[in-house]
Amino acid sequence: MSSINTNSGAMSALSTLRQINNDLSGTQERISSGLKIRSSMDNAAYFSISETLQGDSGIYKAIDESMTLSKNSISAARLGSETVVDLAKQFVERVAFAQGGTAQVRSDVQAELDELSARIQTTIDQSTFNGSDLVNGAATVTVVTGINRGASGSFTTTTVSFNQQNLGAIQSALDAIDITTNATGVTTETTLSNALKTAESNLSSAISAATSFGIAEKSVDMQKQFLSELTDRIDSGVGSMIDANMEEEAAKLQALQVQQQLATQSLSIANQAPQNILSLFR
Numbered sequence: 001m002s003s004i005n006t007n008s009g010a011m012s013a014l015s016t017l018r019q020i021n022n023d024l025s026g027t028q029e030r031i032s033s034g035l036k037i038r039s040s041m042d043n044a045a046y047f048s049i050s051e052t053l054q055g056d057s058g059i060y061k062a063i064d065e066s067m068t069l070s071k072n073s074i075s076a077a078r079l080g081s082e083t084v085v086d087l088a089k090q091f092v093e094r095v096a097f098a099q100g101g102t103a104q105v106r107s108d109v110q111a112e113l114d115e116l117s118a119r120i121q122t123t124i125d126q127s128t129f130n131g132s133d134l135v136n137g138a139a140t141v142t143v144v145t146g147i148n149r150g151a152s153g154s155f156t157t158t159t160v161s162f163n164q165q166n167l168g169a170i171q172s173a174l175d176a177i178d179i180t181t182n183a184t185g186v187t188t189e190t191t192l193s194n195a196l197k198t199a200e201s202n203l204s205s206a207i208s209a210a211t212s213f214g215i216a217e218k219s220v221d222m223q224k225q226f227l228s229e230l231t232d233r234i235d236s237g238v239g240s241m242i243d244a245n246m247e248e249e250a251a252k253l254q255a256l257q258v259q260q261q262l263a264t265q266s267l268s269i270a271n272q273a274p275q276n277i278l279s280l281f282r
Helices: 007-031 046-098 103-126 167-175 189-244 246-271 275-282
Strands: 140-149 155-164
Touching: 007 189, 046 103, 046 140, 046 167, 046 189, 103 167, 103 189, 140 167, 155 189
Parallel strands: none
Antiparallel strands: 140 155
């Protein structure tokens, strides 16, 4: 039955065209944004997971930047301690040279030792980075290296720790050595022997400090490399969940555009149906 009040064909064609237009609009938005999940309406589970992971990625990147500062501070301290090691070696060698020497030799060597001590102090003063001084203390330094999300929803940070090294104490001990003057009742040989023992002991301390900084710097550097790789994996995983497949969307766009044209033509034909009723009355 045909009716001039209700055009079922036009209603059906209009409904189809409306759905096609909605699909086309969604496809165009995905193509323009590059995202298939833009809000929780698109996929609540994926939206929740991706937002959490993107937050973690941001945290890791911030921690990585912070660790860069820590690594540079440790690197400066390591360089300083290794330089102190080289100077302390020279110090030991000059004290060893003075063993059994004349008073004039001891006086000349003492002048060299004073110069080496001053260079050690200058090195210590310069072994800082951005105000961070790791070479004049013994406190434990803790560096945040990442985060840990527990299965129960707990949130904690991961860390690495190392100790400051007191290179200033080494310099003070070396600076106090005087091979030109004997204490009361102490022979020259004993003075020189004690000076050599002191110099050798502080050289060992400097080597230990340099080794400690080297281990700490390596540990932080390895964690930075891991965080970089981990962040890439997280970003890739998030992308696989929320990024649009552009090849697929391009194919959909072409198909929907054709469907839109056909639906528009179908609606036009349906709208002509009432006009056909007039021919019945001619």
